[in-house]
Amino acid sequence: MAMLKHLLGIEGLNPVTVTTLLDLAESYALLNRSGKTQRDLLRGRTLINLFFEDSTRTRTSFELAGKRLGADVLNMSVATSSVTKGETLLDTATTLNAMNCDLLVVRHNRSGAPALLAEKVGAAVINAGDGTHEHPTQALLDALTIRRNKGRISGLTIAICGDIAHSRVARSNILLLTMMGNFVRLIGPPTLLPSGIEAAGVELFHDMETGLKGADIVMMLRLQKERMTGGMVPSPREFFTYYGLDRAKLAYAKPDALVMHPGPMNRGVEIDSDIADDPARALIKEQVEMGVAVRMAVLDTLARG
Numbered sequence: 666m667a668m669l670k671h672l673l674g675i676e677g678l679n680p681v682t683v684t685t686l687l688d689l690a691e692s693y694a695l696l697n698r699s700g701k702t703q704r705d706l707l708r709g710r711t712l713i714n715l716f717f718e719d720s721t722r723t724r725t726s727f728e729l730a731g732k733r734l735g736a737d738v739l740n741m742s743v744a745t746s747s748v749t750k751g752e753t754l755l756d757t758a759t760t761l762n763a764m765n766c767d768l769l770v771v772r773h774n775r776s777g778a779p780a781l782l783a784e785k786v787g788a789a790v791i792n793a794g795d796g797t798h799e800h801p802t803q804a805l806l807d808a809l810t811i812r813r814n815k816g817r818i819s820g821l822t823i824a825i826c827g828d829i830a831h832s833r834v835a836r837s838n839i840l841l842l843t844m845m846g847n848f849v850r851l852i853g854p855p856t857l858l859p860s861g862i863e864a865a866g867v868e869l870f871h872d873m874e875t876g877l878k879g880a881d882i883v884m885m886l887r888l889q890k891e892r893m894t895g896g897m898v899p900s901p902r903e904f905f906t907y908y909g910l911d912r913a914k915l916a917y918a919k920p921d922a923l924v925m926h927p928g929p930m931n932r933g934v935e936i937d938s939d940i941a942d943d944p945a946r947a948l949i950k951e952q953v954e955m956g957v958a959v960r961m962a963v964l965d966t967l968a969r970g
């Protein structure tokens with residue numbers, strides 16, 4: 666595998682790199698389940714979690730991943746409201762360079778912010794979600810979860826449903842899943858499907874019944890109200906009626922179709938609790954577990970690079 670300096674997106678990766686990362690993550694998943702650690706691997710290295718936007722799963726799992734590999738982990742949460750993007754990032758880069766940080770995990774509400782920081786800091790930069798652009802570790806953990814449950818990560822029909830337009834998770838997943846040879850379908854109202862997205866090699870659907878037919882995986886997305894301008898959906902209730910995943914709509918997919926959601930979930934808006942909490946159908950908890958393993962694999966790979 667070519668040495669990775671940063672992980673700014675799925676764009677730029679190839680199937681070999683993805684498979685190598687997933688294989689390494691799989692071994693970390695087994696290690697985590699066995700209760701063992703590898704604290705020597707990143708001993709003496711500093712990992713900074715720099716979050717300009719809220720996060721629960723991503724920040725804590727990067728923290729846990731770093732600690733399980735023995736790194737010194739610092740969490741910096743930065744309020745964006747009072748400062749402009751340019752000033753914050755450049756000031757922060759100067760500060761981080763002075764601290765000799767080795768690994769920098771960045772989440773920012775502006776697309777491209779991690780790439781800008783990567784140009785300015787000595788550390789290896791990992792994009793933990795930038796605006797509506799990419800969230801590469803989410804796509805990797807989703808791929809690992811699918812591979813563990815379906816035995817492969819190619820030739821599957823995967824429906825991504827809901828607020829595609831504002832979702833960096835959708836963008837990274839579309840790139841990864843099409844690159845690995847899956848059939849990706851996007852389902853949502855026209856207002857929530859970005860124009861021109863067909864060029865990414867996906868099929869578009871506006872109704873769940875046709876879109877879910879024959880799907881192996883149903884990936885639900887949160888309605889990202891914080892990124893919406895104006896009324897893009899009539900009401901949460903109406904959205905649920907047409908696009909919310911409940912048992913009746915899941916029945917359109919294959920009988921063994923599995924359900925995913927990156928979290929945080931809006932129960933009763935994009936997904937019914939009955940499905941979200943069904944261990945026979947929902948992989949949501951395993952996604953969180955695989956998040957730690959995938960982030961360990963990414964940190965390990967970048968630290969060696």
Ligand code: ASP
Pocket residue numbers: 794800833834886887889927928929
């Ligand atoms: N946690 C994911 C993200 O940061 C998905 C979401 O927020 O809906 O993009």
